[in-house]
Amino acid sequence: VKLNSSQVEEGDLFIAIPGTKVDGHDFIGDAIDSGAIAIISNGRDVGKLSVPQIKVANPRRAASIVAAExxxxxxxxxxxxxxxxxxxxxxxxxxxxxxxxxxxxxxxxxxxxxxxxxxxxxxxxxxxxxxxxxxxxxxxxxxxxxxxxxxxxxxxxxxxxxxxxxxxxxxxxxxxxxxxxxxxxxxxxxxxxxxxxxxxxxxxxxxxxxxxxxxxxxxxxxxxxxxxxxxxxxxxxxxxxxxxxxxxxxxxxxxxxxxxxxxxxxxxxxxxxxxxxxxxxxxxxxxxxxxxxxxxxxxCSAIPGRMESFPLANGAKAIMDYAHTPDAYEKVLGTLKEVSLNDACLYVVFGAGGDRDASKRPKMARIAEIFATHCFVTPDNPRTEDPDQISKEIIGGFSGSNFTVFKDRRAGLEDALNRSEKNDIVAILGKGREEYQDIKSKKEFYSDLEIIRRYQ
CATH class of the missing domain: 3.40.1190.10 (Mur-like, catalytic domain)
Known part of the structure; x- marks a missing residue:
């Protein structure tokens, strides 16, 4: 049972799912060429097929029923x-x-x-x-x-x-x-x-x-x-x-x-x-x-990429968290501010994902600014969007000037880590332990963790 035509092998059932970006019905011919012996579709006219076609109201629902069975x-x-x-x-x-x-x-x-x-x-x-x-x-x-x-x-x-x-x-x-x-x-x-x-x-x-x-x-x-x-x-x-x-x-x-x-x-x-x-x-x-x-x-002492703490060689701490919503920012940064020493700095490295809800971008900046000594705005999986435009929308939420915008996340993270001193906290938000940047629908290797390790 396959949903992806490129994975179909001889004797498979192919279920055509209309997705948000591509429609599986456009790949029915490819699936048959690869050996599919039956098709489940939503009844869209795809011409005469050489294999049986089962037409259903909701192919996604059908996929779940068929898979369980x-x-x-x-x-x-x-x-x-x-x-x-x-x-x-x-x-x-x-x-x-x-x-x-x-x-x-x-x-x-x-x-x-x-x-x-x-x-x-x-x-x-x-x-x-x-x-x-x-x-x-x-x-x-x-x-x-x-x-x-x-x-x-x-x-x-x-x-x-x-x-x-x-x-x-x-x-x-x-x-x-x-x-x-x-x-x-x-x-x-x-x-x-x-x-x-x-x-x-x-x-x-x-x-x-x-x-x-x-x-x-x-x-x-x-x-x-x-x-x-x-x-x-x-x-x-x-x-x-x-x-x-x-x-x-x-x-x-x-x-x-x-x-x-x-x-x-x-x-x-x-x-x-x-x-x-x-x-x-x-x-x-x-x-x-x-x-x-x-x-x-x-x-359960630590969860990967969730308020994960890394002591740095200079006496500061890097805290890596997957937070990527305004609510999560408020909770994570509020907690870090609460537990940090009075004279310690809190540096915040963050960005916002492309092809996702754009309304939260300035809100996250507004919240980060409340708690941070300085913010480092970087790309974070821009996907098909222009990273510069995402950053522009983020900084629209700042009321002051305690922020720097970077075209490269590595440079932003390194700048924050280099600025940190004993007892400071560097909060790195959004990616957790992900090992890629999603740029123009291609995943390029990138790891916040790899950079942090060099400062330990």
Whole structure:
């Protein structure tokens, strides 16, 4: 079963998907030439074909149904935990992965960091794979005797039916702030895409929502499944008591009904306290032992590209984070400013992705300027857009002049690192551990991490 005509081999079924940039129906001829023996299409007139054509209303939905059937509905034999929301998906997934493995469950993590599972290659692709790749991965994990899957579920995946035939046992909602508005028509359309995950839950599943988010309780109304809530402040929900957040980490007690979890984590920031709350809520719902949950949180000391700290030879610190939304900027930079010494400088290196929501560009500059001593504006995956134009739109959000614009990200990052002194913090936002710049639809090797390593 193939979605890409260039991958078709003799005897394959080709499903033609109308995409945002190209239409699979234009490649039906290529697929047949490569050996496809049947086609699923949306009924568009593509002329007379030499192989059977199955016409459906929604090829994306059909792809999900066919893939699940072809691979034998593997998620029926797995415990699948889906995490959706604008921010916090990767960190929450990593925390849960640590808890479940600590509890002795053979667990796989799927998401922005790739497939993290013993014996599998960790190759980062989309946050959520296409429906055929996803069902194939589930099938391989089932056959390798994995029992639990922790996966990030993106709004694109929900809108495009990539997870329509995944049987989720638990769904977690982290938060919702404006993002992907280049794809979704509005914030309401974005919310509705997220809500699909909760509408598809069967009665025997569990929904877990962040009540502190303005959309949390509304999301809880979307499902017929039993619902648990967690909150920063509401004592009726799963919540923190005696919470202490400092440069050394997050410490406190989480109250979940009659059970109190003692939390000690080296992660920092209020937003990470919220991520810990979400992960503990899921583990609590699954009935994981108290000690296993506490120990699992403690063992998850760092998440690649998420507030990842690198001590530099000059006594400064580089902090690498994948933040690429105004909300994430506010949380990450607010935390770094809070934990930094009074006379220390905070340098911020950032850019904005091309072919993505342009309205957030000046907003990110506005937020960065509030916290930063100096900002270093650089390209960050300009894709098909002009990087100079992106930078121009970013700097429209600055009210002062404490910024420098660079045509090359390497030069901007090196300038920030060279300026830093003892106790200073250099925040490098947007790319995390990515190893490329996407320029004119071509991926050229580039790594923030490689540059940081030279200054250690």
């Amino acid at each position: 072809y691979y034998g509905h593997p998620t029926k034999d797995l415990i699948v935990l889906g995490i959706t929301g604008t921010n916090g998906k990767t960190t929450t997934a990593s925390l849960l992965f640590s808890i479940l493995n600590n509890a002795g469950h053979k667990t796989a993590q799927l998401g922005t960091l790739g497939t993290i599972a013993d014996g599998f290659n960790q190759e980062a692709t989309l946050t959520t794979q296409d429906s055929i790749s996803l069902q194939k991965t589930f099938s391989e994990l089932r056959d390798a005797d994995f029992s639990h899957i922790v996966m990030e579920v993106s709004s694109h995946a929900l809108d495009q039916y990539r997870v329509a035939d995944v049987e989720f046992d638990v769904a977690l909602f982290t938060n919702l702030t404006p993002e992907h508005l280049d794809y979704h028509a509005s914030i309401e359309a974005y919310y509705q895409a997220k809500a699909r995950l909760f509408r598809m839950l069967p009665l025997e599943s569990t929904a877990i929502v962040n009540e502190s988010d303005p959309n949390g309780l509304r999301m809880a109304e979307e499902t017929n499944a039993p619902t648990l809530t967690f909150s920063r402040s509401n004592g009726n929900s799963i919540h923190f008591s005696d919470l202490n957040i400092s440069i050394s980490g997050i410490h406190g007690k989480i109250i979940a009904g009659h059970i109190t979890y003692e939390i000690g984590s080296s992660l920092v920031g209020e937003f990470n306290a919220e991520n810990i709350l979400g992960a503990v809520s899921v583990a609590h719902a699954l009935g994981i032992e108290k000690e296993m949950i506490e120990d699992g949180i403690k063992k």
